Amino acid sequence: MNLPLGAGTIEVQLPACDVTVAEAPGRPPVDVREAAEAALADPHGPPLVERVDPDDEVAIVVTDVTRNVPDDVLLDVLLEELADIGVSRDQLTVVVGLGLHRPMTDAELEAMLGPHADLAVNHDPESVVEVGEVDGVPIEVGEPVVAADSVLSTGVVEPHQYAGFSGGAKTVVIGAGSESIIRYTHGPDVLSRAAVRLGRLEGNPFREILDRAGDLVGIDCSLNLTHGPDGILGVSAGDGRAVVRELADVARDALSVPVSREYDAVVCGVGAPKDANLYQATRAATYVALGDRNPLREGGRLVVPATLEEGAGEGKGERRFYDRLRNADDAASLYRELREGYDPGAQRAFVVARVLRDHDVYVTNSHSPDVVEACLMRAEATVEDALEPGSDVLVVPDALHTLLVDG
Known part of the structure; x- marks a missing residue:
């Protein structure tokens, strides 16, 4: 299958996994x-x-x-x-x-x-x-x-x-x-x-x-x-x-997809412009895990292919997000700390920490694996590397424009 990466796509092959693809029904586009x-x-x-x-x-x-x-x-x-x-x-x-x-x-x-x-x-x-x-x-x-x-x-x-x-x-x-x-x-x-x-x-x-x-x-x-x-x-x-x-x-x-069971992992497609930095790309993981229906089993993982050519991001808010995550010991303590307050921009660290308490997030195919690793997440070269053989995997090709709902 092909998944978005930057302005293009990557081919992903998961022969050792049981794969379900969550594609929104859509509707005919307009001019x-x-x-x-x-x-x-x-x-x-x-x-x-x-x-x-x-x-x-x-x-x-x-x-x-x-x-x-x-x-x-x-x-x-x-x-x-x-x-x-x-x-x-x-x-x-x-x-x-x-x-x-x-x-x-x-x-x-x-x-x-x-x-x-x-x-x-x-x-x-x-x-x-x-x-x-x-x-x-x-x-x-x-x-x-x-x-x-x-x-x-x-x-x-x-x-x-x-x-x-x-x-x-x-x-x-x-x-x-x-x-x-x-x-x-x-x-x-x-x-x-x-x-x-x-x-x-x-x-x-x-x-x-x-x-x-x-x-x-x-x-x-x-x-x-x-x-x-x-x-x-x-x-x-x-x-x-x-x-x-x-x-x-x-x-x-057009975007709702019913989900009736739980999965070991969810692959969350992003693509440009959101995958240019970690601040934006993490939306894919949090949209899936904190949406109407979290499709992951306890301890399941989220996999996000993203280019991250801008690293964590270059704006004031993105820098605050990065500083909070990279200076944290673990997700649970960071979440407790952020519950007491934070500067604008760090809210993305708050939401990411909320997800990381329950699920590992892997970011693949990026230009900034060191940034990923510094932010309590895991970097892998490919989507295939981030998944365990035999996993029951849900692939959401467009995670930012798919609403997972109870099925």
Whole structure:
């Protein structure tokens, strides 16, 4: 079988194992441009012409290199719609929602946004303005967003470890926000709540905090998509909450795979862009083990093929993640320590430690085996090397876009 690795694939042969492949049913993909144009023509709530005035200064917050989103197409469609309203290019600022990830390079911006790269600025989490409070926590957003008369966003609604599904207000509140909201939403008090889990929207406090913060920012329109193994599954526009609900329903139908028994090991496919660093690649393991249905037996292992050309990651959050893991003696003591609190970014170490208490995580095929070994995980050259002969193995080719549910 072929599994994703970076921008390509690797061939994996497991003749000595009993293998089951968990492939989401999917649905026929849509043309992104056509679907985006249709979504803006029939949005949730008023059309864009009623949300944006011709003389408005407009900020459009887009996702960064860690998200697999055709922002160039979504941005192109938005800009055409804005031009029809009478908004010119010199009234536009495209803010790259980095959160605490590293800034994108000029070359990356050019590759991601094409002819619109000249409009882009990297979000600076140190240059923010407070717009209000949620639960006593200051909501701070980047200056270009606060200075704008209208705020739009692109994004992807995909299964998310904490928010249930990403998208909607998250692109702006987290991507163009400050450490204060990230520290709160990603802290142990919020993440340890039972309703904060992959695939859940209703009653999810993490999601509710994001939406309330988005109300304070005043996000005028979200243009989001959702995708699966075969491509883009749908696009929706308008009010963020409704956009997320619509696309989450599409994703659930297309990505859910029932699991009726337990396995010795799960091979978790990732691929680009998420497998560029350990911070992002570990999502595959935690999505599987901490999802609706953990398919592993007690002591079972998770195997993640990932390139890790950026090592642990180069942003502030990624460095905090790395420092916490590499300085820990073991997963159980690290988890107990992190329950007392941590800086934003280290939440991924908290979630990884939660998994490592019960399961070994092997990362294979990487350029950074020393980083893997330093972070309480195990490095092997190949997927085959990470599995014991005779193992009962579940292979999830696209672990970030597969929802394992009770079967």
